[in-house]
Amino acid sequence: METFTARFAAIAKTPGATAFAAALLYAFPASSAEDYPTTAVVDYVYGCMKANGETRRALERCSCSIDVIESILPYDQYEAASAFKSLGLQTGERGVLFRQSAPAKLAITDLKRAQAEAEIRCF
Template structure:
């Protein structure tokens, strides 16, 4: 469990981090990759940031890591990458990720 301190009425109290908290590094990597995919246009800094915030509200971090990785590796060729293309549970996981990502892009005016 991740613990942090929050201020409640001027007093520091411990609070449990939400399952939907994503590490800053992962948020930054998403935004950088998203901006790269849109030719680095500055306006996408805000749109991509909005999208990862939307995804973080919809999907727990562990599920995001698994499904986004599977979606990324699904496009790679070779026999060993079949693990990211063939199993039905992986296809379902990728479908859910693509759905959440699509709704995020729509909500963030892509």
């Protein structure tokens, strides 16, 4: 399957189209494998707004917050930390592995650091 970038790279080779293709590539950069899925971004912003008020200002701050987190943590690390946090809410022995194992602690610590940085930059 031909990507957006590949199609416009081909267009850029035609005379007079270079500036047009460059402008389109700048306006619509290719997404990388590390981009956060839209559902993850929306889920984060929705939860953040519920915790911080459902105002336009909260929307802007929460959107900024997930952007900062995305710039610090690759999506797979964010996803793992979120899973550990969620599964760690289970009571008793079921949740112990997700709360006390070394990988869980490391992932959650990294997420907390990214969230702290987002808090400083956005709120």
